[in-house]
């Protein structure tokens with residue numbers, strides 16, 4: 357037997373904080389409890405039928421069974437560029453300013469490899485999607501956490517970053533509409549980001565996975581709508597949340613062509629593109645699925661209303677989300693987020709995500725996903741009413 361020792365790169369990754377909740381969930385399930393799982397950020401609704409049909413059709417054509425090109429079908433890049441212009445009034449060159457990805461997580465995970473040397477700083481939101489930190493560490497970089505505080509609308513305070521740190525920073529991750537806090541960002545904030553990036557020579561990676569999951573008529577802006585944004589950064593998009601396609605693995609990055617070219621160079625050495633039949637399905641989604649998305653978002657909005665209204669009736673202090681399919685809930689004093697999530701599970705059979713799993717500054721909150729039918733949300737609230745201390 358060979359002696360195994362994981363690389364420093366791997367063993368330096370922080371422990372998986374959700375593992376503890378997964379373990380507890382398994383035990384409660386084994387007791388036969390009917391679990392209501394509000395932990396997972398994965399749509400419960402199916403992919404629209406016309407997208408599935410397109411996959412089915414394209415999968416039958418042998419041309420699509422071969423290796424795809426590294427930078428995606430020209431038709432897909434054109435569909436992305438058209439979608440982007442329709443949605444944000446931003447023009448993109450489909451040749452050089454659009455890069456299809458095997459899900460946006462893939463691009464986020466690989467981006468630091470293109471620019472980060474040992475010890476370089478990457479500015480990472482806390483709380484935040486865990487991949488920003490992990491990708492930084494795997495590339496040998498040092499995450500510097502930007503606290504997202506409620507009193508600042510869960511936006512990072514760029515002025516609070518010392519010049520010393522800012523000068524050493526090569527890259528910054530941002531994510532609005534935000535997972536897990538559900539916060540949104542204005543164009544004014546993005547303008548501030550562009551000025552900061554220009555001043556300190558920092559590449560901005562804005563993750564817009566939830567740009568289409570917005571409520572009450574709110575439309576999330578793109579980072580690239582702001583003047584100068586294309587000179588400093590890129591934006592990640594995903595078909596996962598917009599079209600209920602998490603399992604399909606398709607997303608894209610747009611924006612600065614030098615950044616995209618470097619990311620493509622990493623990818624060319626590691627992957628061989630997206631299955632072409634899925635690319636055709638992606639074109640179908642981006643071209644004709646507007647109504648389907650509207651229906652999906654309406655369902656999340658109804659679930660949000662049900663949850664927020666009935667928890668408020670129980671006296672909970674809630675932040676009513678304008679976007680994303682999460683609710684970021686401040687927990688009662690006297691608990692850590694892990695203790696509160698654990699109590700909800702033990703007493704009421706409800707799975708939630710403790711805020712601390714997204715970073716130190718997620719403490720004091722739990723994240724609830726609206727990815728179950730409305731009856732289950734009602735049932736969850738009823739259990740909270742009757743079973744929680």
Ligand SMILES: *Cc1c(COP(=O)(O)O)cnc(C)c1O
Nearest residue numbers: 459460461485535565594596607
């Ligand atoms: C779901 C999610 C992603 C990943 O999306 P994929 O395209 O499925 O990889 C990226 N960022 C955030 C913030 C997410 O919540």
